[in-house]
Every structure is written in C-alpha cells, then in structure tokens.
Amino acid sequence: MSESAPTVYLHQEALMGHDMWSEWLLHHRFGGDAQHMQAVLEYLRPVRDRVLDNARLAEGDMVLDVGCGDGLIAFGALERIASGAVIFSDISEDLLNHAQSLARDMGLLDRCRFLLAPAEDLSALEEASVDVVTTRSVLIYVAAKRQAFGEFYRILKPGGRLSIFEPINRFGEEVFSQPHCFAGYDVTPVMDIAQKVKALYHQLQPRDSDPMLDFDERDLIAYAEEAGFKMIRLELQAEVASLGNAGMSLEDRNWETFLHTAGNPKIPTLEEAMRQVLTPEETARFVTHLRPLVETNQRIHRSATVFLWAIR
Template sequence: MVQIVNTEQAEAWNGYEGQHWADNHERYESMNGGFNDRLLDAARIGERDRVLDIGCGNGLTTRLAARRARLGEAVGVDLSVPMLTRARGIAAEEGVENVRFEQGDVQVYPFPEGGFDAAISRFAVMFFADPVAAFGNVARALRPGGHLAFVSMADLGGTDLGTILAAAAEHLPGWQAASEPDRPDPERSGSDRSGPLSLADPDHVRTVLTAAGFQDVTTELVEAEASWGRDAADAAEFFTEWGPVRFNLGGADPGPLREALESALRPFERADAVRLRWNSWLVRAAR
C-alpha cells in the first residue's frame, strides 16, 4: 500500500488536475520546458548515475535524466496515477529503458539510503506538506556528496506571466496572483502553507535545506520563455481550464475571465505562438 501524508495534493493530482496535465502533457511541457537544460546541468548527472526525479509528473525530466545517465538509471516518483500512467506510456514509446516510475509521497517514501547520486525536481517541491521532512528524506536517499537541483517559482511581479496572472485575479474570487509572494496559496488552508510560492524566498530555501541535511546551498534567478498557445484566444481558453482557475471560479461564468485573459495575452502574440517570459529560482545543494 502506498503511504501518503500529503492528502490534499494527492486528491488534486489524482482528480481533475492530474488528468488535465496527463491529457495535455505536450502543452504543459511547452510552458515549463524552458528550464529543463538548466536544471539537468545543475544536477551534474554522470553517465552511470542513479537519478531521483521528485514529483516527476508526465516524466519528461525523468526521461531526459535517463538519457544523460545512459549507463545508470532514473526513477520518477509522483502522487498522480494519471500522470504516472502517461509517463510510463511515453517512455515505452520512446524506448527509454533505464527509467521507471513509482507512485509515492516523497516525504515518507521508503527510498534506499544512499541509493541515488543526484535528485532533481521541476516545480514540484513547493507542494511538500512538510518541506523539512520531505527534503530530509531526499537527503537520506542521496549518497554523501550527492547533488540536489530543483527549480521553484519566484515572485512573478514584473514578468510577462505575472501580468497575465494579475489580470486573471480580478475575475477569480479568492484568487491571489502569483505576483503576491506573501500570500498563502488560495487552494490551501490551515497551517499548511505549501503552494506555488512556498519556496520563493531564497533565505527560506536555505533554512529549509540546511535543516534537512544539505549544505553548499545556492540560489540563482533564471528566466525562460514559455509558449502558452497558438494565439491569445487559444491561450485564454486553455488557461480557464487549468485546475486552480476552475477551483477559484467556483462555478461562475468563465466568459468574463476568458475575455480579460485574451485581452491581456494579445500583446504577447508572436507569429507562431503566445510567448511569455517568467522567472524561477534554480537551487543547488549537496548532501
């Protein structure tokens, strides 16, 4: 039986949210994939390494890590059954054999102690229910001197994506735009303040990782460009179907939101797509 303590996230990623990401995996990769190379380079993956991908989702970063560790192995762990199913299917289609995917909660998953040389994560570690405990479990899973590298969302104020999220916030009851890093995530409640911006403060990141058993922690603000759709109308339609947006609409008519988004997105239309630039923190550490 899979042990899960992060029950709210498990519910979301095994419901609409996870299925939407699985069904639209290529589109989500076009939105987040600009950080892939920086992440993998930071992890210093060798050809014989054993790599852990934390919150692997649909498995692209796991497969990319497996290709770098061609004589080793990459293991992706995630809460979401729909996304893991997609990840296994794509790996089989692409013939990536040195990769496997497991359902689990990283905070309590029984990793072999010292079983990995490197651990990576792209926009997943922000959702840990107890980040010190979860990163501590990752530290135990790494060999002494093993590398951790992840990207987490930064304050989006002043970025293209921040502009779009601010436009959306005006039409979503209870929504706090990602340009407001001091606010808890609107989908979370109580003492659990995990969410997209929970690791947006570099000082807090260093405190958490040090408490979890890491050293040599560095943070670097990096920028990437994301494709959000064919044109403003297409991008606005997709945005209104995104899980957090549906949650905060609360059954309200999405029409006004869609119109506001289309207007906000139009200045970012290019010949081939709507393209938005945004920032994230690239974090490195060692066990």
C-alpha cells in the first residue's frame, strides 16, 4: 500500500458531528492532569504487552486491532514484527485519522490499513483473512458481543489467534450502587444529593442493560465457545482494597482531576453532572463532603479485569 493512498473502508455506523470517542480518549480520560495521564499509560503498557504476548505474533502476520483507539496495541504489534501489517479498526473516524497521522510520522504507513467499522460488523474483511485479532477494553461498549465474537472467528485464518483484555465492571457494581456509596467514597451525610448525581449516570448507562455491565468472565468464555474457537484460556485478576493516606492506586488524583475526568466516553465529568442536576447550594454541600475524601483517597477500590486468548 502506498503512503499516498491508505485503505479506508467507510461504514454506515460512522459517527456524525462531534466524536465523543476521540474527545474522551485523547482529552477527558485524564482530566487535564499530565501526571494522571502518565499513571494511566504506565498501567496500560503491561496490559498491551500481555495482550501481544498472548497473541503469539509471528513475522508476516496480518493483525487486526479492533477498537484501536489511539493505537496502543496496534503500534505495539508493529514494533514486534518487522514484516506483516496491522489493520487499525475503530468506529471513530477521528481516532483513525489520529492513528494514521502517527503512523505517517513514524514511517510505518506502508504496513498499516485503516478500517472504520464496529466490532460486531467486520464485513469489509474477507473470511479467514487475518492471523491475529486483538482488542483492549472494547467489548464493554459493544451490545452485540456474541456477534462480535462470531466476526472475530469468521475473519481469522485456521489456527489464527484472538487476544483480548476487558474490565469486568459488574464486579464492583453491587457495592458501588449502594445509596451511601459514590465512586467508592462514603457519602452517607450527603446521600440525598449523591443520589441525584448517580441517577443521571444510571439514566445514561442503565445497570440492567448497558454493555459495560451486562457480562462477566463466564460470558466471555461462553461467547468464544459459541463462536467456534478450539482452545480458550482466560485469566481473571480481581482486587479489593480500602484505601487511605498510605494507599496508592491508579485512581489517585487531585480534586481538580477527579472533577474534570469522565469515567468513559458516554458520561459527563462530575463537574458537568453536578451542573446538570444540582443547585449551587447542593453542589457546595456535596463538594464540601466529597473533596476531602478524594484528596486523602478514602475510598473502597474494587476492580476486576480479564485476559482471554483463543485459537481458531
């Protein structure tokens, strides 16, 4: 493929107008905090390495990175193989343009393709046309997860490898959904106010139907089995901790970062949410209680993630 004419497949699911995916991934994920951004990247590097280790890359492989985002996995794959190619796939045209610009600057464009498509519809790719499929934190946004696994299986060559990483958000939901809990903090004295903010988030992402919460690790294994994968392995990592001044985690941040960070592309920042549903008096009362807890990290931390890898 020449640098002047990269392959881009257009899809009817392309986002129109404002692209919430690129806006979040490149900006709102970090709340304008360079230190927090560095902490996130330090956390993600070993995740990237594990996904690629499980993919067992080989020279000459055609790799498809589904939901490539800013290219963390895809560029990592290009670093590992001197020959072969990587298809950057995403539903965000802005993110694909961003990745294409980076690939051009790095002199890698001749080994890259760019596909605008959702995980559940990769019809632009032929059956048995790629050696490896990777994803990182993508299926949490996909309602049709069974269909996505079916597409992964269809486009992989016999013996092809699937390697994914996903958070299991259902793991912490039982605790975090309790009325006295907000983002892991005890807000009992301002529970009435916290409920108004939580109601907005739950309206945007209903607990009983949102793709971020409608699955766990057993479902992922079942989807892979149903798709037809021959060998499936899954590793679950879970963590529960009550943090304080001595506790450290990826979530550690100052108040301004906490206020201006959105947990995912589909929800507002805390500042935006409070502006929508609280009066100035309620906001002041809520912040007075919550801010010291955030600044001293007085929170319950519950998280679970999985690495799944499989062979077609």
